[in-house]
Amino acid sequence: MAANTEAALKILLVDDQQSHRMVLSAELQARGHQVLETDNAESAVRLFVQCRPDAVLLDVEMPEHNGHWAARKMRETEPEGWTPIIFLSGLVGDGDLATGIEAGGDDYLFKPVSPVVLHAKLRAMQRLCSQQRQLVQLTDQLKASNASLQALSVRDPLTGLTNRRGLDVRLDEELRAARRDKQPLTLMLVDVDNFKLYNDTAGHLQGDQCLRRIGQLLGETCRRPRDLAARFGGEEFVILLPGTSHSGAMLFAKGLQKTMRQLALPHPAEGKRCVTVSGGISTCVPDGSTTIESLLSRADAALYTAKSLGRDRFFCFETQADTNTGHAEAGHYDRDQGSSAEMF
CATH class of the missing domain: 3.40.50.2300 (Response regulator)
Incomplete structure (x- = not known):
């Protein structure tokens, strides 16, 4: 056969x-x-x-x-x-x-x-x-x-962090989870101080290198599985910390400041000074009225307060404190009173 x-x-x-x-x-x-x-x-x-x-x-x-x-x-x-x-x-x-x-x-x-x-x-x-x-x-x-395209669609090409699209999805997920479990949710809005001067002095290519290094540092600080570092846009970043209280958020911010100082990125427009960041912290146990927009808005207002207090610090409305002095008198700072060009 x-x-x-x-x-x-x-x-x-x-x-x-x-x-x-x-x-x-x-x-x-x-x-x-x-x-x-x-x-x-x-x-x-x-x-x-x-x-x-x-x-x-x-x-x-x-x-x-x-x-x-x-x-x-x-x-x-x-x-x-x-x-x-x-x-x-x-x-x-x-x-x-x-x-x-x-x-x-x-x-x-x-x-x-x-x-x-x-x-x-x-x-x-x-x-x-x-x-x-x-x-x-x-x-x-x-x-x-x-799956690869999906991953790329939520990834910032410059820093490798989650982009705004991916952030919106995660924010919605974590907001729902925190509301359901009655757990605190912390959102930090982080901005590189005087970054326009950095770009104007060193050029945008060097500015991109600076953002990449800061993005890498922020990603490395988010060590818990659900913590997230994302690029919000330009020189602004968001750090999302599920299950983190006001005090925990302040400790995290102080640790981040210490790590930035150890990184010691030179700022080309400020002599011997190094690149610093300022941040606004918003922490709450979400209820039915809490929205993504309200979290971002409160963190944004806290960021402007941190800038008004002298930069290189994080401010939290809930504790009425900043990470440098432990207290602040600018809890009701109106961001529209100052010029963003002067502060940032």
């Missing part, structure tokens, strides 16, 4: 008559296929789940559960896959064929099985299996590409 040039298949052969199984199994193995045998429907379903064959030859008429029952059970175990099921039957009526197809079968072989027809149908199933594998591979590649 000529060797089969198609890829070998793992075939589950189900027939309650041992003589039929022996003949078919020998024919299949002679063509290089691996054969798993059983004589009942329940065992067939178990083998199908455990071994995941490439094709099933399934007798229709068996005691207790028949082949149609087994086919339905097999289909239930592979909602996203597809394994060819060929029924073996002596019933040749149109109704019998329709019932088999509805049960999940793909084709019929009439007993006694012709070896020529058997191998012709298996070759067709091999081609279908090959096409399915290619389709699965292409689908996986497409999913990976989509």
Whole structure:
């Protein structure tokens, strides 16, 4: 008998008559296929789940559960896959064929099985299996590409941090979670001090390098799984700290200031002084009236207060304190009173 040039298949052969199984199994193995045998429907379903064959030859008429029952059970175990099921039957009526197809079968072989027809149908199933594998591979590649594009769509290309789009999504998620769990949520709006002077003096390329380094530092300070550093726009960043109280936020801000001083990025327009940041802190246990806009607005007002107090500090309205002095008298500072060009 000529060797089969198609890829070998793992075939589950189900027939309650041992003589039929022996003949078919020998024919299949002679063509290089691996054969798993059983004589009942329940065992067939178990083998199908455990071994995941490439094709099933399934007798229709068996005691207790028949082949149609087994086919339905097999289909239930592979909602996203597809394994060819060929029924073996002596019933040749149109109704019998329709019932088999509805049960999940793909084709019929009439007993006694012709070896020529058997191998012709298996070759067709091999081609279908090959096409399915290619389709699965292409689908996986497409999913990976989509996941990569999704990641890029929420990533700031300059700093590598989450961008404004990604921030909005996370803010909504964390706001809902904090409201549901009645836990505090802290948002920090961080701005690089005198960054316009930095760009005007050193140029925008050096300014970009400065932002990259600061972005890296902010990302490294967010060590808990749900903490987030994001680029808000320009030289402004947002740090999101779920489950962090006012006191915890102030401690975090002081630690961030210390790390910035250790980084010691020279500011080209300020002599021996280094680059500093100012920040506004907004912390609350959200209720039904709390919105993303209200959190950002309060953090923005606190940032302007920090700028008005001399920069290089973080200010929090809830504690009426800044990280440099521990207290402040500018809790009601109106950002419209000052010029952003002068402060920033």
